[in-house]
Amino acid sequence: MPDYSGANGLREDFKIVGKPNIPGLTSRALATGVAMFGADFTAPDMLYAKILRSPYAHAKVLSIDISDAMAIEGVVDVVLWNDPVFDDLGPLMFKGKRPAYLMNEAHQEGAEVGAVVVAESEALCQEALLALKVEWEVLPFIVDIQKGRDPDLPAIRGPEWDESDTYGPSPMTAEGHAWMATHYPEDPRKIGNVGWTTKVEGNMDEGQEQADFILEYDVNVHDVVSLLPNPQASLAWWTDSMYKPGETLRIEGAVGRRKAISALYKLPDDNVIQEGLFQGGKYCDWGLRMSQEITPLLSKRVGRPVRCCNTREENFDMCVNERYAHVQIGVTKDGLITSVEEDSIIDHGTPGSSEMTVYDRDWTGYYTLKCENITQRYTVVDSNRGFMHTCGQFVPYGWDMTTVGLYLIAEKLGKDPTDIARLNLHGPDSQKDTRPVPSFEACLEAGKKLMNWEWHPSGTKRLPDGRLHGASFRYQMCPRHAFLPYFCKLEYRGGVVHFPTQGPVAGWFGTECFVMIAAEELGVAYEDICVDYDYRAEHTDEAGGSDGVTGHGWIVKECANILKKKILESAAKAAQLTVNRFGPMEFPKPDSPLKGYGADELDIADGNVIVKSDPSKSVPLAQATSETITADYGGNSPKSAWATEFGRKLDTMNTSWCEVAVDDETGEVEILKYGVVADPGKVIRRTSLESQIDQVVYFTQGCQLLEEYVLDPETGVKLNGNMLDYRRPTTLDVPVVDKEILELRSGDGAYGASGIAHNLANSHLIITAIHNATGVWVDPPATPDRMLKALGKC
């Protein structure tokens, strides 16, 4: 719904919002290396820490003899898992219920386990780790979740990971939709390594009776890694603060998670200092790593600053987990879907992993369909494949099951998949609404033009160079999360508007968007708003993901208007004064051009307070009032259609398009053209928006063509935890993305904006284009070896 409820939500004239090339506030720092990330911090007299990592996929540390390690000169401390020091720690963020902070059981190769060493250098830490005499008990493991379903396999999670309390009613949205469910009370109890959950909606029998045929297909998705670009690290030490009673902790590197650290160490928030802003890009990964949490504990023991930094390999955390979906859709002869039945086998990951997209079945693509007869059955298998923090950003939501289904219907009926999509997409208000969705229609038409769209059946077109040509299309919502309440404070002080924020700077340039909105509303230039980065500020750049920026921006917009009102009231009052006062002294004051006008007759434009009826009467803002004026605004932005209805209501949409060439003799796939037509509602910072589209296509391409997490079947050991063997696309591999941005203003964030990114990411757009080229399905990543196998060439 457009931004009716907020101030100036329907504004037509934009001087700042939507402009391209607005400079990033921290771009210079990032480009010059001035920006400091967790791994960059050092302190005098600093020690180093390293955590023992399991060489086994599943193993228990029975004992550790530390005598040889402690005998190495320069080794200061070795802390074992059973040290009582861990008992004093508070709750953890995003790690589920752990039996202990540092456990003696590792559930994946590379997991932190058993011991931490502290030494004068990283090399000495490494030497000390090698000198530990560890008695391991190697345990059964599961890295193949298909095989992991075998009921005869021993349970890989012990009773300490009791999950029975998760069988409860799931949280509901205000609209009555369940979301973020783990299990439902009626779900069967977990047996061994396997859990189940089923959700049935509508009338499946009726849906299947209405169908003229049933289409069955598989959508298999592999896991990909987070691979945060900056090593996860922290440096911590304890100080006596001049300003705060009690102990004060200084920690750098746990950026944006100061409160999580204060909770872990049971400190008041104010007693934790963290000045670093930069955490590098991340994609829906909010969890801290042990290297970011443990340094305060170690520092307290040794009485010196301690730094702990993950290696590149240690940064290879699972991001999206494996899933094998088998889908059956009932379809009429016209192409209308009447029933959807999905059976998925999903990786549960290691204990404590996020279940955000493992058990919950609500954020699927199916709700964009008219069809309301939907059954989803999930079989969830515990594994030793990896720990998933809080991600699973796209694949597990099942958006790609719809893409593939619509394509297959088109193939079967000899129709254009865009027509099948249009037939099946419900209207703006509900699944029963048969009206077209304006945003979808606009994106569809613009996309066809952008791509010179000419549909052909699979395997029927060869390019002049002999390669097979394929094309695909996909739609989704442009989402806005808006789960969180947001808070903004603005302060007019010394003639300047200040915007205090704690950051962090994580790559989505949210603060820039907020400043643009504030400047737009206040009638001042972007550069005239002073951003005060302060870890104590309540405002955070995090906004429930980059597309949450527009919901958060809505709060900023309201706050700016409150400040503006207060400034104008103060300016009107100041204009009436005939003298300037300095203590007991009075000086005559020339008449202000604003004199005689009330606050409601004034406005701010181009940095001046002006008289609305006669803009020639103006005073520079800095001279209009000398008061210090603050405004704050907090709460929830308007309800987000995506985050409350999961597709049952449709506002802002996007379409993605892909053309590929497939060499059927080598299995090589080349993306010839990748197009995105997105309607994010309203563009806030065009540069950010376009970059996000590029980023998400990069992610999408990597997932579908190259990236893959390889585990040794014999040992469960990760084989490609490095940048050479885990193949992310290089800049030479990434296609130029043709973009067209529409602004239909139907989103529910600031000015009718929603967002971008998440739902553009997908696992099967390129895979579908490959099918269109070749007539065969390949499971991602479509590397030449898999392609040749799918083509029957090997």
Added chain:
Amino acid sequence: MAGGGDLLGALKDDIFPEYPKTIVNIKTIPGLDDIKLEDGMIKIGALATLADIARNPIIAADAAALSEAAGKASSPTLRETTTIGGNLCQMPRCWYYRKLNNRFNCVRKGGEKCFALAGDNRYHSIFGGMAFKTAPNVNKTCIAVNQSELAPVLVVMGAKFVTTEREIEADAFFSVGVMSATVLGPGEILTEIKIPVGEYSRRCRYKRFAFRKSIDFPIINLAISANSDGNYRIYLGGVAPVPYRAANAEALLKGCEMSPELAKEAGDAAAAGARPFEANAYKVQLVKTLVKRELLAM
């Protein structure tokens, strides 16, 4: 250590059973990075970087395929530091061999087994393993492949490798041993590569097949050269523990006029005798296709 392209990463990842006590820097030995034309030979010092080779006019004029191979290796940054000697002597990229902290003490490190045999061998040899001694009277087999970017080109050009002790024909230089990928003995250092300028150096094609356009080692690479008498030399990298000579294909082509049918037959012949695993059977198809296409493009 010269450019460090191979060794530095191995040391950082601590992949060896024992960390070396001493590392000798040979990068700064004067004259070992020269590239010159002398006595009908292109002579390349073992310390010449891949970037130097890629942009050298002498090589571009008389051994363009080598320029091409050097210019496609690795990444632009690494090409400026890594050397031809390192590229030829590098140890395998097998992910079991390279797993950090010597997680897999494989036969190439003197261990008991080749973990790739029962493990994930999608990038390994399709022409079987190569047996070698890991201890007196103990023979083991490794199925890791040689992925040197330059090896196939230099072999088909008939290069000779000069060491501190001898001169070795390029096709006899590569081998498999404990901590070794060449026939170099202890203390023996590769110093120079000599390429006879002639038909085999000038009429030569190079092709690499990799998943990405930069950084990746080739999954398969091949070089083909021929003289005016219709004698062909075809060598493949990435398919066997040492550069693999497609002798069947060479024999088939001898003295024949090229045609699409013959090129296809030669491609098939190049792959004849392959014994792939299920996971790397795709390489057989790649060999067939790449050989065929390069022959037609000659």
